Amino acid sequence: MKKIAILSMTIVLSLFLACQEDTFMEDSQVEYAPPSELEYMDMIGAREGQRIISFPPAVETGGLIPVFEIVKVKDGSGNVLGDDQMAFISIENPEVEILVEEETGEDVTAVNYKNAGRITVADGNLLTIDTYSFDIKVTTYPTEGAKGLETVFEDGFKLAVGPVLVNNLNYMPKTQNLLLDGSKETSKPSLGKSANTDVIFELGTHADIFTIDATTGIITLKEGAAIEEGTYYPQVNVINTISEEVVIFQGESFLTIIVSAEPVEIPLKTFKFFYPTMEAENTMYGYRKIVTEAGAVADNKTWIQSGACPLAADDRPDEAAGAKSVFTNIVIGGESLPHESWVVMNSQNLEDYSFGYDLSAIFWMKNQYVEYMTDGRTPTDLEVYVSSDFASSVEDATWEKINMKLKCEINNSGTIIDGTPYPGDQKGDDPDGRKDTGANADAKWVKCTLDLSPYKELSNFTLAFKFASYFEGSISGDTGRGGRYYISDVHMQATELPQE
Numbered sequence: 158m159k160k161i162a163i164l165s166m167t168i169v170l171s172l173f174l175a176c177q178e179d180t181f182m183e184d185s186q187v188e189y190a191p192p193s194e195l196e197y198m199d200m201i202g203a204r205e206g207q208r209i210i211s212f213p214p215a216v217e218t219g220g221l222i223p224v225f226e227i228v229k230v231k232d233g234s235g236n237v238l239g240d241d242q243m244a245f246i247s248i249e250n251p252e253v254e255i256l257v258e259e260e261t262g263e264d265v266t267a268v269n270y271k272n273a274g275r276i277t278v279a280d281g282n283l284l285t286i287d288t289y290s291f292d293i294k295v296t297t298y299p300t301e302g303a304k305g306l307e308t309v310f311e312d313g314f315k316l317a318v319g320p321v322l323v324n325n326l327n328y329m330p331k332t333q334n335l336l337l338d339g340s341k342e343t344s345k346p347s348l349g350k351s352a353n354t355d356v357i358f359e360l361g362t363h364a365d366i367f368t369i370d371a372t373t374g375i376i377t378l379k380e381g382a383a384i385e386e387g388t389y390y391p392q393v394n395v396i397n398t399i400s401e402e403v404v405i406f407q408g409e410s411f412l413t414i415i416v417s418a419e420p421v422e423i424p425l426k427t428f429k430f431f432y433p434t435m436e437a438e439n440t441m442y443g444y445r446k447i448v449t450e451a452g453a454v455a456d457n458k459t460w461i462q463s464g465a466c467p468l469a470a471d472d473r474p475d476e477a478a479g480a481k482s483v484f485t486n487i488v489i490g491g492e493s494l495p496h497e498s499w500v501v502m503n504s505q506n507l508e509d510y511s512f513g514y515d516l517s518a519i520f521w522m523k524n525q526y527v528e529y530m531t532d533g534r535t536p537t538d539l540e541v542y543v544s545s546d547f548a549s550s551v552e553d554a555t556w557e558k559i560n561m562k563l564k565c566e567i568n569n570s571g572t573i574i575d576g577t578p579y580p581g582d583q584k585g586d587d588p589d590g591r592k593d594t595g596a597n598a599d600a601k602w603v604k605c606t607l608d609l610s611p612y613k614e615l616s617n618f619t620l621a622f623k624f625a626s627y628f629e630g631s632i633s634g635d636t637g638r639g640g641r642y643y644i645s646d647v648h649m650q651a652t653e654l655p656q657e
Contacts (some may be wrong), residue, residue: 165187170428191306193217197274197314204284205320205353206254209278214293216274221297221306223248225274227362228292228309238289245282249275276314286353286399319402320353326374326406329513330653333422334411335378337386338457343376343414344656348395348513355399356628361392361407367414369393376414389414397544415557426655431505432477432648436462444483444502445648447551450496452626454489459485459498466602466645468569485624488526493536493639495626501613502647504619507612514651516609518620520644524580525600527640530628533586535579536637539604539644540623541605543612547619558619563605567598578603582642602645609649620647 174425196216203209216223224246230238233645238246252269276291278284293313296305327347328400335341356375360367362524364465366384369376376383391414392407415421438460446460462481465473473480487496509514522539530536540558547554561576578598579591612618628637 159207172333173445186520189221189297189299191307192223192297195293195295195313197276197293197308197317199317201317201319202607203316203318204314204350205279205284205318205444206281206321208280209276209318209320210284211544213270213272214274216295218295221299222251222268223273224296224298224305226294226296227276228294229292230292234286242283245279245638247277249273249277249334255341265405265438278316284316284318286318286320289315289318291316316648320355320397320399321351322397322402323356324350324404325352326393326395326404326411327350327508327512328412330423330425330656331410332415332423332426333375333468333656334415334417336420336425337378337384337416337418339378339380340419341656343412344513346374346393349512350508353397353398353399357396357398359394359396361394361405363389363391366416367391378416382578384416386417387409387415389416389503390579394556396556403473403633418543420574423656424656425651427650429474429648429650430510431476431503432480432646433503433648434477434480435483435645436479436481438462440503440601444500446483447499447501448497449499450495450497450626452488452496453492454496454498454606456486458612460500460644461485463643466523466643467512468602468604469521469646477648480646482643484641484643485590486526486641487537487624487626487639490639491631492631493628493637494625495628496537496624496639497626498624500553500644501547501619504547504617506616506650507618508614508616510651511613513654514613516613516649516651518609518647518649520620520647521602522577523600523602523643524598525641526638526645527580527599528638529581529585530632530637532633533588534627535589536628536632537624537626537639537642538580539577539642541577542621542623543607544619544621545560545612545617547617551621554619559607564606566604567596568601569604577605602643620649 195214196212198212200211217218227248251273254267254269256265256267258265290312291314292309292311295306295307297308298305329344333343357371358369359371366382368379369378383518390409392405395404403579436442438446448459456536460483463484465480465482487493527535527537541557541560542556544554544556563577565574565577574596578596583592583594583597624642
């Protein structure tokens with residue numbers, strides 16, 4: 158099947174007319190009326206700033222192919238939307254498909270009406286909370302060269318945009334301690350970045366022993382109430398004051414309150430929210446590889462699986478029990494050619510953990526068989542990067558190299574060093590000024606930690622590793638050895654901050 162994308166109104170009309178003449182216009186004397194009876198299903202559940210897609214409408218065209226156009230959109234006060242708001246709004250038209258007839262091999266024109274007239278308001282749009290009316294023009298063309306038959310349907314489609322409701326009410330930490338003397342209160346909860354903040358709070362349960370500030374959501378013990386020590390799971394209702402819609406939160410994973418006479422030490426929880434196994438080469442297992450300069454390394458030998466770092470086993474969660482490391486070795490037949498490739502981890506939305514958590518990214522790395530060039534420099538290194546805009550191409554993304562921002566520990570030594578160790582055995586001349594005989598990580602596993610606090614507002618955070626070569630031509634023996642690099646147990650975790 159060959160499908161023709163609709164690029165302009167001129168192309169659309171010419172295709173429609175040709176199709177009509179071939180398949181619809183058997184009697185050129187037929188009298189056609191302008192389009193009528195346009196019927197959309199009005200939308201009332203849309204949310205501000207979020208993507209909106211209508212259902213396709215029904216319209217009477219007398220068998221002719223309709224062309225849809227949005228003439229204007231008005232808000233609830235009758236004001237016509239400007240170009241900045243309209244830039245997010247579009248309407249679809251029928252698609253013309255060219256099908257190949259199996260018996261004759263000839264092209265046959267067909268029209269796909271599936272999404273004709275469907276209206277889309279793109280994500281991130283500028284529509285505020287209001288009710289909007291769309292004036293829709295529908296045009297048909299009985300014959301080529303004939304004047305189009307058109308009807309403008311005023312208020313043909315109506316859209317009600319409501320507030321974005323709170324879907325993640327965060328009390329941090331999730332377990333909190335209130336004292337019988339009333340000297341402590343819970344933290345103020347976070348509503349999340351996208352939620353509409355015109356809300357009030359109320360208790361759905363335990364109102365006999367707790368009170369909640371309707372404005373802040375802070376919970377305290379009810380003065381004068383007979384309260385017993387124990388563990389409670391109150392229900393909190395969040396009411397949007399614009400739409401009066403209610404969202405209910407309750408349960409141990411939402412908020413646990415321990416009431417006691419004396420302060421209780423509550424262990425802070427750590428969530429490993431991203432712990433890919435890397436057991437196969439695709440994003441299902443947490444990463445993708447991208448080769449930008451193969452050198453002598455075959456594709457199926459680039460970032461291949463091996464045993465996971467044994468030093469990470471105690472901290473590895475059960476769901477990642479099948480974890481593997483990945484490595485690349487660029488010594489082929491005793492020599493090394495320049496090689497560059499990437500391991501790009503799945504992008505993560507750190508906004509979900511921007512309130513009440515310490516965030517960190519952790520991984521293990523190892524270099525092996527790296528031998529210095531004649532001037533003492535390393536021929537290769539494993540560079541580490543982060544990005545806020547990676548989509549699919551490393552060349553098109555903006556990258557920040559973070560090797561020197563990492564806190565690293567060699568072979569569980571207990572000593573933390575700044576930055577990733579220089580590859581190799583640290584001996585000889587040091588033109589790069591990075592060799593340190595006290596931080597020799599040659600053939601040793603290194604645990605690296607990145608503080609994610611500067612990145613916790615990012616909705617598209619990407620961690621990546623680059624096998625980088627710093628030499629030209631080929632090297633072997635006395636002129637250097639490119640060696641291999643391992644990556645294992647890459648993960649990100651969020652640790653609760655203590656109750657203030």
